[in-house]
Amino acid sequence: MKIIVVGGTGTIGKAVVAELAKRHTVVxxxxxxxxxxxxxxxxxxxxxxxxxxxxVDAVVSTVGKVHFGGFxxxxxxxxxxxxxxxxxxxxxxxxxxxxxxxxxxxFTLTSGILSEDPIRFGSSASMVNGAIDSFVKAxxxxxxxxxxxxxxxxxxxxxxxxAYGDYFHGFESAPAARVALAYSKSVEGAQTGQIYxxx
Amino acid sequence: MKIIVVGGTGTIGKAVVAELAKRHTVVxxxxxxxxxxxxxxxxxxxxxxxxxxxxVDAVVSTVGKVHFGGFxxxxxxxxxxxxxxxxxxxxxxxxxxxxxxxxxxxFTLTSGILSEDPIRFGSSASMVNGAIDSFVKAxxxxxxxxxxxxxxxxxxxxxxxxAYGDYFHGFESAPAARVALAYSKSVEGAQTGQIYxxx
Numbered sequence: 001m002k003i004i005v006v007g008g009t010g011t012i013g014k015a016v017v018a019e020l021a022k023r024h025t026v027v028x029x030x031x032x033x034x035x036x037x038x039x040x041x042x043x044x045x046x047x048x049x050x051x052x053x054x055x056v057d058a059v060v061s062t063v064g065k066v067h068f069g070g071f072x073x074x075x076x077x078x079x080x081x082x083x084x085x086x087x088x089x090x091x092x093x094x095x096x097x098x099x100x101x102x103x104x105x106x107f108t109l110t111s112g113i114l115s116e117d118p119i120r121f122g123s124s125a126s127m128v129n130g131a132i133d134s135f136v137k138a139x140x141x142x143x144x145x146x147x148x149x150x151x152x153x154x155x156x157x158x159x160x161x162x163a164y165g166d167y168f169h170g171f172e173s174a175p176a177a178r179v180a181l182a183y184s185k186s187v188e189g190a191q192t193g194q195i196y197x198x199x
Numbered sequence: 200m201k202i203i204v205v206g207g208t209g210t211i212g213k214a215v216v217a218e219l220a221k222r223h224t225v226v227x228x229x230x231x232x233x234x235x236x237x238x239x240x241x242x243x244x245x246x247x248x249x250x251x252x253x254x255v256d257a258v259v260s261t262v263g264k265v266h267f268g269g270f271x272x273x274x275x276x277x278x279x280x281x282x283x284x285x286x287x288x289x290x291x292x293x294x295x296x297x298x299x300x301x302x303x304x305x306f307t308l309t310s311g312i313l314s315e316d317p318i319r320f321g322s323s324a325s326m327v328n329g330a331i332d333s334f335v336k337a338x339x340x341x342x343x344x345x346x347x348x349x350x351x352x353x354x355x356x357x358x359x360x361x362a363y364g365d366y367f368h369g370f371e372s373a374p375a376a377r378v379a380l381a382y383s384k385s386v387e388g389a390q391t392g393q394i395y396x397x398x
Contacts, residue, residue, distance in 0.1 A: 043275065071341035072297060076242065076287060083282055087326075088275060098271060115329075118337035126337030127290075127330045130314075134329025138317035142270035 002027070002056045003187060004049075006040065006093060007063030009033045011159050012110065015176035016060055016183045023188075027053050031063075040064075040089030043096060050100040058187045059097050060108045061090050066128050068121045068167070082128040091135060094149065106148040108186040109136060113155045113199055119167050129153065133195050140193030148192035154179045155199045174198050201226070201255045202386060203248075205239065205292060206262030208232045210358050211309065214375035215259055215382045222387075226252050230262075239263075239288030242295060249299040257386045258296050259307045260289050265327050267320045267366070281327040290334060293348065305347040307385040308335060312354045312398055318366050328352065332394050339392030347391035353378045354398045373397050 001024045007013040008028030020026050028034040029049055038049040040063055064086025067078045090109045097107065114122045115129035136151040143149060156164060158173040182196040200223045206212040207227030216225050227233040228248055237248040239262055263285025266277045289308045296306065313321045314328035335350040342348060355363060357372040381395040 071338050072294075072343055074294060076291060079287065079290065083287075087330075088278065088282075091278065091326075092275060095271075095273060114337065115333040116336065118333075118340055120341055123334060123337040123341065127286075127334040130333025131286075131326045131330035134314040134317075135322060135326040137315065138313065138322040138325035139270050141317055142319055142322065144271055 001025070001058055001187070003058040003060060004029055004036075004053055004056050005060045005062065006030075006038060006049075007061060007110075010062055011157055011176050012154065012179055013062040015180035016062055019177070019180040019184050020060075020187065027056070029053075040093060041084055043092055046092055046096045050097060053100075055100055055102055057102050057105045058108065059093060059101065059106075060183055060187060061093050062110050062183075064090060064110060064128070066124045068125065070121055071123045074123060079124050079127065082124040083131075087128045087131050087135075090132060094139065098144065098147070101145075101147055103145045104147070106150070106187055106192075108183055109149070109151045111151050111153045111195070113153060113171070113197070115153065117171075117199075121167060136195065137193050143192070148190070150186040150191060150194045150196060152179065152182045152186065153195055153197045153199075154182075172199070200224070200257055200386070202257040202259060203228055203235075203252055203255050205229075205237060205248075205258065205260045206309075207259075209261055210356055210375050211353065211378055212261040214379035215261055218376070218379040218383050219259075219386065226255070228252075239292060240283055242291055245291055245295045249296060252299075254299055254301055256301050256304045257307065258292060258300065258305075259382055259386060260292050261309050261382075263289060263309060263327070265323045267324065269320055270322045273322060278323050278326065281323040282330075286327045286330050286334075289331060293338065297343065297346070300344075300346055303345045303347075305349070305386055305391075307382055308348070308350045310350050310352045310394070312352060312370070312396070314352065316370075316398075320366060335394065336392050342391070347389070349385040349391060349393045349395060351378065351381045351385065352394050352396045352398075353381075371398070
């Protein structure tokens with residue numbers, strides 16, 4: 001298969017690329033690094049990425065920014081960071097990618113544990129992750145040409161505990177290599193509309 | 200208690216007002232009708248509503264618009280209708296309402312069954328409902344002054360089956376009066392961070 005991994009230069013993305021590249025041709029897309037550059041907030045940039053890469057069998061997204069901040073200090077603008085980046089950026093990777101996926105191909109997005117297991121400062125992440133999970137369930141039933149879509153909902157990464165551990169006391173972390181297996185299951189399996197929780 | 204019901208002129212809202220007005224002082228807020236007018240897409244309008252009404256013990260929201268359309272015809276703009284109206288409109292009712300709620304008061308928002316049980320043409324509703332459910336779980340743990348927040352996730356209303364029944368074949372509908380009980384439980388009970396499913 002030919003697979004684009006958008007965010008393939010990040011912590012999860014690198015592990016996903018390592019797993020999938022054992023058996024497939026992987027194109028790494030990133031904001032500032034990678035085989036092809038893409039800004040998921042910009043539909044023209046997404047279209048340019050797909051045009052450069054050509055037809056693919058799978059699109060994997062491991063990207064998405066949200067703002068972390070205390071709930072009572074949140075605003076329309078701070079929530080819109082996550083809505084435009086992690087949520088609509090990934091949704092637009094799907095919508096704009098539809099014509100570029102071969103029949104039977106798949107989309108695999110990324111949400112996260114905070115949809116169900118919230119932390120202080122994480123209300124935007126929770127909102128966005130919940131939106132992605134439900135979007136995936138819904139869009140799966142309307143996909144044309146046998147296309148599939150799933151989402152990986154990881155817990156905090158073991159590799160991120162030095163940076164974010166203070167927000168996630170008591171959470172069991174998962175190494176990126178373990179999280180990457182769920183992406184492999186989504187891309188190489190046959191299921192659709194699934195939320196693969198790696199918690 | 201003094202309670203604002205935003206959307207109190209709609210199908211669910213009228214039933215909620217009927218239930219709560221038996222025991223409480225209810226102020227009905229609506230876009231074009233009601234005791235006070237409000238456009239939930241406009242923070243200045245939300246602020247004006249709270250200023251007019253004064254301190255309250257509960258804010259109930261039964262409002263929110265989303266675009267229904269086939270998934271492959273959806274766009275950034277069509278998804279943003281629901282993100283700005285049903286999602287951020289309700290979130291801003293909470294954020295802007297924080298200073299206007301008496302200690303121990305409550306917010307009760309509205310999502311819907313499509314977060315988990317999607318239909319054709321409903322990917323925006325699913326996305327928005329999932330976002331609201333997770334937002335409520337997350338914001339509940341950061342509420343100041345013992346404030347509470349819950350969300351009601353109703354199935355399709357029996358009263359709406361004439362208009363929308365063709366989208367919901369096989370769904371069990373619920374009469375608005377039954378759905379209204381969940382709002383009473385949220386406002387008059389003591390729980391927080393809950394998703395009350397009326398399915």
